[in-house]
Amino acid sequence: MLIRLLRTHLRPYRRLLAAVVALQFVGTMASLYLPSLNAEIIDRGVAVGDTGQIMRTGGWMLLVSLLQITCSIAAVYLGAKTAMSFGRDVRGAIFGHVNRFSAREVARFGAPSLITRNTNDVQQVQMLVLLTCTMLVAAPIMSIGGVVMALREDVGLSWLMLVCVPVLAIALGLLIRKMVPTFRLMQTRIDTVNRVLREQITGIRVVRAFVREPYETERFGVANGDLTATALRIGRLQALIFPLVMLVLNVSSVAVLWFGAGRVDSGQIEIGALTAFLQYLMQILMAVMMATFMLMMVPRAAVCAERIVEVLDTESSVAPAARPVTEVSGRGELELRGVAFQYPGASAPVLHDISFRAEPGRTTAIIGSTGAGKTTLLTLIPRLVDPTAGTVLVDGVDVRELAPDELWRRIGLVPQRPYLFSGTVASNLRYGNPDASDADLWAALEIAQAREFVAEMPGGLDAPIAQGGTNVSGGQRQRLAIARALVRKPEIYLFDDSFSALDLGTDARLRAALKPVTAEAAVVIVAQRVSTIVDADQIIVVEDGGVVGVGRHEELLQTCPTYAEIVASQQTAEVTA
Numbered sequence: 001m002l003i004r005l006l007r008t009h010l011r012p013y014r015r016l017l018a019a020v021v022a023l024q025f026v027g028t029m030a031s032l033y034l035p036s037l038n039a040e041i042i043d044r045g046v047a048v049g050d051t052g053q054i055m056r057t058g059g060w061m062l063l064v065s066l067l068q069i070t071c072s073i074a075a076v077y078l079g080a081k082t083a084m085s086f087g088r089d090v091r092g093a094i095f096g097h098v099n100r101f102s103a104r105e106v107a108r109f110g111a112p113s114l115i116t117r118n119t120n121d122v123q124q125v126q127m128l129v130l131l132t133c134t135m136l137v138a139a140p141i142m143s144i145g146g147v148v149m150a151l152r153e154d155v156g157l158s159w160l161m162l163v164c165v166p167v168l169a170i171a172l173g174l175l176i177r178k179m180v181p182t183f184r185l186m187q188t189r190i191d192t193v194n195r196v197l198r199e200q201i202t203g204i205r206v207v208r209a210f211v212r213e214p215y216e217t218e219r220f221g222v223a224n225g226d227l228t229a230t231a232l233r234i235g236r237l238q239a240l241i242f243p244l245v246m247l248v249l250n251v252s253s254v255a256v257l258w259f260g261a262g263r264v265d266s267g268q269i270e271i272g273a274l275t276a277f278l279q280y281l282m283q284i285l286m287a288v289m290m291a292t293f294m295l296m297m298v299p300r301a302a303v304c305a306e307r308i309v310e311v312l313d314t315e316s317s318v319a320p321a322a323r324p325v326t327e328v329s330g331r332g333e334l335e336l337r338g339v340a341f342q343y344p345g346a347s348a349p350v351l352h353d354i355s356f357r358a359e360p361g362r363t364t365a366i367i368g369s370t371g372a373g374k375t376t377l378l379t380l381i382p383r384l385v386d387p388t389a390g391t392v393l394v395d396g397v398d399v400r401e402l403a404p405d406e407l408w409r410r411i412g413l414v415p416q417r418p419y420l421f422s423g424t425v426a427s428n429l430r431y432g433n434p435d436a437s438d439a440d441l442w443a444a445l446e447i448a449q450a451r452e453f454v455a456e457m458p459g460g461l462d463a464p465i466a467q468g469g470t471n472v473s474g475g476q477r478q479r480l481a482i483a484r485a486l487v488r489k490p491e492i493y494l495f496d497d498s499f500s501a502l503d504l505g506t507d508a509r510l511r512a513a514l515k516p517v518t519a520e521a522a523v524v525i526v527a528q529r530v531s532t533i534v535d536a537d538q539i540i541v542v543e544d545g546g547v548v549g550v551g552r553h554e555e556l557l558q559t560c561p562t563y564a565e566i567v568a569s570q571q572t573a574e575v576t577a
């Protein structure tokens with residue numbers, strides 16, 4: 001998965017990567033050259049008092065150092081650029097893919113996990129790319145080159161490398177092996193913290209109303225504590241890495257000096273060569289450490305890549321047809337034919353054998369007890385989910401065959417719990433029609449009975465709206481959502497209990513104002529209140545997921561006991577109230 005993700009999303013940066021590799025190569029070669037120049041300056045210059053040699057070799061050292069530094073800086077910069085671009089592309093790909101998900105896939109992953117995958121998980125893989133860009137070439141060249149150069153300086157001390165390098169590699173390897181199982185747990189625990197945090201923030205009013213702060217604090221404390229415990233477990237092991245490397249480096253230095261001193265005394269090696277040998281050994285050990293860091297990142301990045309690819313590989317259950325219909329003639333006639341729907345994991349369908357037709361210029365109302373399946377039914381029309389059986393047709397075309405844009409262009413949905421985006425009143429109203437003029441917005445607000453309160457808001461159309469519309473009342477949010485749908489001028493209006501938060505007078509005025517605007521459109525209204533739908537051209541009575549009555553108000557009072565019961569219960573409630 002990791003390789004696949006890297007291959008796909010690093011492909012556009014092949015040239016950049018090639019430049020990083022080339023710079024790394026030159027920079028590392030320069031690093032490898034420096035200790036031998038060091039040996040030369042000591043043995044041929046300092047030891048024999050040859051100032052000319054010191055100047056010449058010193059000059060070379062300066063040039064080589066400059067080259068090494070320049071290459072390193074450029075490689076790090078270009079490596080970071082590659083990693084950042086990679087991260088941006090993967091985040092964009094996930095965002096675009098999730099955008100096409102149906103409610104089913106979103107529910108499967110859960111919003112907090114989708115957010116973690118698109119942020120923290122991408123960041124982990126991005127860090128691996130950054131580290132790889134910085135060390136992929138440097139580590140192997142430095143270790144192999146270091147061995148070759150060290151042997152050139154003194155073969156007699158080579159056995160020291162055979163001891164120190166494997167000791168460090170094995171010790172680091174053991175540490176990493178202990179860390180790997182914790183990485184997956186770490187990502188899952190980040191998911192959990194995000195979930196609890198999100199629930200607490202979105203449900204803050206309920207938390208307050210039910211005085212559940214202590215409970216929520218404890219719940220967050222547990223999730224937070226678990227995450228910290230996992231991070232600490234990794235941290236404890238990581239904390240051992242640096243001291244371990246330092247220990248091996250120091251012991252190796254002492255060993256080289258100990259054994260090297262004897263060889264210098266007996267004239268088998270010069271002092272400069274001994275210094276160079278020591279530097280090469282340090283370089284090799286540092287390269288081993290760099291490689292270890294990279295290897296340490298790989299398992300965590302692999303877990304994250306797996307989680308990212310899982311999202312990217314998930315096909316939307318409402319994916320468009322291979323050859324979608326892009327042009328449909330008609331005015332937006334809606335038809336449901338034998339539609340059934342079952343939620344994943346549910347034991348029985350929530351809707352079964354639903355058939356009706358909603359014609360342009362007519363209002364179709366759907367009424368039924370709570371939980372009867374009314375909202376579920378509406379979600380099938382714009383393909384938020386697809387039916388498990390039967391067909392939804394718009395102008396005679398199965399919505400699964402229609403190009404998504406063509407379908408959504410025709411539909412204006414006002415959901416039961418409308419969502420407003422952070423921005424302004426105007427940006428929310430223009431959400432489905434960015435070209436709408438201010439006059440269009442005010443006209444829609446007038447119909448939605450929202451003109452007055454928007455005019456009173458500081459800034460009017462430019463008044464700020466908080467994320468989710470939390471700075472306006474439930475009824476105002478509903479009216480803004482209705483205005484947003486009106487600005488769109490769709491052919492099919494779907495109102496899901498959109499008038500429930502309005503008082504009876506506003507409800508009646510709004511419906512009266514809607515009539516001329518929606519005269520040409522097919523209007524489907526889900527409602528709880530009989531008064532909202534009493535004059536509908538057609539009322540569909542839904543009970544336990546099935547249609548138990550179709551007709552006008554008076555007709556249904558005679559023919560449909562469920563409807564008569566709903567009407568009677570609401571009349572009784574009014575009288576008692």
Ligand SMILES: Nc1ncnc2c1ncn2[C@@H]1O[C@H](COP(=O)(O)OP(=O)(O)OP(=O)(O)O)[C@@H](O)[C@H]1O
Binds near residue numbers: 368369372375376377
């Ligand atoms: N995401 C879901 N997963 C599983 N079951 C669900 C889901 N959403 C709704 N249901 C179930 O489907 C049934 C129909 O729900 P739906 O929201 O469509 O009813 P409704 O008629 O709109 O109710 P209300 O009038 O209270 O809004 C209910 O029993 C509900 O518990």
